[in-house]
Amino acid sequence: MSDARVLDDAPWLTSGPAARVLELLNGHGEEARVVGGAVRNALLKIPTGDIDIATTAVPSEVIRRAKAAGIKSVPTGIDHGTVTLVVNGQPFEVTTLRVDAETFGRKARVAFGRDWIVDAQRRDFTINGLSVDAAGRLHDHVGGLDDIAAxxxxxxxxxxxxxxxxxxxxxxxxxxxxxxxxxxxxxxxxxxxxxxxxxxxxxxxxxxxxxxxxxxxxxxAEGAIAAMADGGLLLPIFGGVAYTGAFAAMIAAERSLGLQANAIRRLAALAVAVTEDARRLAGRLRLSNAETRALDSMGHRWWRLAGMDEATARRRLYRLGEDRYRDRLMLAWARAGDDGRFAQWRELATLPERWRAPKFPLKAADFIARGIAEGPALGHVLALAEDAWLATNFALEQQALEAIADQTVARFTRDHRL
The missing domain is CATH 1.10.110 (Hydrophobic Seed Protein)
Known part of the structure; x- marks a missing residue:
């Protein structure tokens, strides 16, 4: 059925690149409509995102019209009837109406059609089966409007x-x-x-x-993930245990801190107990290198961050950096659940907002002047001195720094009998 409703508050229908594409593809026996998520989101009054367009015109006609109008066309999925038109730098996927003649998973053999009802019925969900024409008229052949309302x-x-x-x-x-x-x-x-x-x-x-x-x-996400776990759908994806309680606790911690939802942080809470879990997930999900490093860092001895005093927390923050510290701390918090220490966890999680770690003040020159030659020995001495400096709770007084340098060199010389 077609609904009598008109889509209001959708300025992209009347002006701008999307309106230009619709104007290009309408007329001369052809019709084009905006379909799918853009229509759904406009009805829900949330950001539209990509705007996909369906048309009765076959791909060759779409390309011909685009060329005549000076619009760039890219045959991104020509076998399935999809041509991407680029207007003012904005891409629009334009797909010819179709019927799945034979289905082999994603490798369906398709035939192009002109029936909007048949095209709508082959889509996935009712809320994605809506379309809107250039005049703003909504077309609902699958009950999507009722499901959006419900x-x-x-x-x-x-x-x-x-x-x-x-x-x-x-x-x-x-x-x-x-x-x-x-x-x-x-x-x-x-x-x-x-x-x-x-x-x-x-x-x-x-x-x-x-x-x-x-x-x-x-x-x-919390309810959806719980439903997936109950239905046995997470094990085939992760290949390991899913911790839905920790996942819910991570969401609560993010919200209590006013942090934006972070997929990798939440993934760690849901499926990482040790670094081996992080590496397994990285392979199974083909995570990026940056995502893999973040997940691996969170899984590395996160339990050592529980119950820290602030001095210890400052040393952890110094070693890990702000992002790694907060993520690992929040994983420990999520794993602890409701342990009655909310205020303490929050205090630790907000440490980067209250304190910024100073830079290690001693330099290579300080140790060369004390007789340490450049090379591996110098790097070793610098590392020992940094450990000693952290033990003083980031002392910055010159006298204290001189003492650290002298004692480190003496210790190294004694141990290595230089």
């Missing part, structure tokens, strides 16, 4: 069939529920995801990573 995420048609078409839809179901749903996940869809969980093994690590990291920072 904050309900449902598969279009038969959930088992939708999932078999692409097993990534299992993860998307929970991510969409965490972002746009309310209460328990749709029961029919949830059970279909559990039945199809073996299919998760067929997905590439890169696709799983992308969905999971988005899911972990969604507004209602």
């Amino acid at each position: 904050k309900r995420v449902r598969f279009i048609g038969d959930p088992d069939q939708r999932i078999a078409e692409d097993y990534l839809r299992i993860l998307r179901f929970f991510r969409m529920h965490a972002a746009f749903g309310d209460g328990e996940p749709d029961r029919t869809g949830y059970l279909a995801c559990i039945r199809a969980r073996r299919g998760l093994a067929s997905l590439s690590a890169e696709r799983v990573r992308m969905e999971m990291l988005k899911l972990l920072v969604a507004e209602a």
Whole structure:
């Protein structure tokens, strides 16, 4: 069905690059509409993000019209009917209406069509099956408007069939529920995801990573992750134990500190107890080098940060740096749960805001002047002196620094009989 409603408060429909693309593709027997997430988000009055466009025009006609208008076109998914048009530096994926003739997971053989209802029915969720034309008229052929109003995420048609078409839809179901749903996940869809969980093994690590990291920072991630754990869906992804209690505690800690949701920090709380867990996850999810280092650092003896006094915490902060210190401290906090020490944990977590570590004031020249030759020995002496300096709680008085330098050289000379 088409709804009588008109999408208001969507200025991109009437002016700007998206409106230009719609104008380009409408007329002369063809129609174009904005589809999917942009329509959903506009109805929810949240940032639109990418704007995807569907059209009755075949790809060659899209490219012909773009060329005539001086618009760059890129055949990003030409076999599936997708051409990317770039207007004023903004990309728009333009996809010809289609029918899946045969389905082999993501390798469906497609045929182009002109039926908006059939095209809507082959999409994943009802809230993503809406479209809006250039005049702002909403078209709902799958019940998406009612589900948006009810904050309900449902598969279009038969959930088992939708999932078999692409097993990534299992993860998307929970991510969409965490972002746009309310209460328990749709029961029919949830059970279909559990039945199809073996299919998760067929997905590439890169696709799983992308969905999971988005899911972990969604507004209602805690409930969605708990539902996945209850349905046995996390073990095939992580290959290890999931700590849903620590995950919930990490979310609470982030919010209490006013921190932005961090996917890697939350992943650590959910699935990292030791550094071996971090390395396993890095491989299974194909994490970036930076993500891997952050996860590995959090997993490294995080339990040693529990119950620290401030002097010890300052030394940890100095050694780890602000980001690594806070992340590892928060993992320890999340693992501790509700241990009655909220005020103490918060005090430790906010230390970087109250205190900035000074730079180690002694230099190589201080030890060369005391007879230490350049080379490995000098590096060793500097490391020993830094340890001694930390033990003094960051002394900066010249007399104290001279004593540290003298005592370090004496110790090194004695131990190495130079």
